[in-house]
Amino acid sequence: MCKVFAMTLRGAAQDWFHTLPSGSISSFMELAYVFTKEYTSYRTIKKNPDHLFNVKKKSDESLRDYIKRFKAERANIVGCDDQIASSAFKREVFATTERYALWDDDQIAAKKADQAAKQASKENGKRRSQPQEGAPAIEKYTKFTIPIHQILAQVNDMPWLKKPSPLKGNLTKKDTSRYCTFHEGYGHYTNDCFAWKRYLEDLVRDGHCTEFISRGAIQQIKDCDATNNEPPRKKPYGSTRS
Incomplete structure (x- = not known):
């Protein structure tokens, strides 16, 4: 029975059979036990x-x-x-x-x-500002001297900074390679966050973050205020030097 069983083996199973030490098998029952022990992990589990x-x-x-x-x-x-x-x-x-x-x-x-x-x-x-007919369009956002994500990092602990609620939703549906510090969630970069850009404009109008504004942008804001007869800002723009 042991000899006939060996003839039914193919491939790796037959190679395994020939690696058995000579004289190590004394009965078919022993062969069945050794073979089952070797290949029990390959059996199909019934579901x-x-x-x-x-x-x-x-x-x-x-x-x-x-x-x-x-x-x-x-x-x-x-x-x-x-x-x-x-x-x-x-x-x-x-x-x-x-x-x-x-x-x-x-x-x-x-x-x-x-x-x-x-x-x-x-x-x-x-x-x-109210642009006159035919006048060139005014730039949508204020020009800053550093990227707006760096501005957020520097004013993140300020008491006047109010952040929106984190965006909800299934994390697996969002691009986790893009993180927004303003929303404290994934989906877009801080520099591309329209909500942060618009809120930053409001902060500037309230006199905050003025140290990050370029001189040209400060002068443009002053000119717009003078044209529209707006009241003075809560804080002066930029440096007090002439």
């Missing part, structure tokens, strides 16, 4: 229908690919109960839909906040 509840959609997997994988797992379960399979699939679909709904809520909230910031910036811009 029950409850296994489908563990088949979850991956963060980087499309819904179409998930459905294909779910069907493949179901096909590998012998005598799979249709009701259990349906329940497992529905539960994952509902969970995925809820994650997308939260992401949608985050996008809508961010859009509303952006629209409100645009409206406030537009109204503040009208108060600063």
Whole structure:
């Protein structure tokens, strides 16, 4: 029986058989034990229908690919109960839909906040200056001597600095390589944050962060104030030197 069994082996299994020390096997029972011990980790584990509840959609997997994988797992379960399979699939679909709904809520909230910031910036811009017909357009944002993310780093602990609520949403749906210190969340860089740019304009109008403004921009702001007869700032712009 031992000799006949060896003839049924192929490839790596046959190579394994020939590595057995000469005279080490005295009976077929002993051979069966040694062979089972060697290859027990290669056996196929039988799955029950409850296994489908563990088949979850991956963060980087499309819904179409998930459905294909779910069907493949179901096909590998012998005598799979249709009701259990349906329940497992529905539960994952509902969970995925809820994650997308939260992401949608985050996008809508961010859009509303952006629209409100645009409206406030537009109204503040009208108060600063009313360009004459045919006159060149005034630059949208004040020119600073350093990048605006460095300005935020220097004034981050100031009591007058008010930060918005962190952006909510599913982290797997956002670009985690881009971090915004103003929102304290992922999705965009601080230098590209329109909310921080607009808020920084408000801070400048209130007399804050003036030490970071270039001389040319300071003079432009003074000229606009004089033209519009605006009251003096809470704090003087720039240096007091002539």
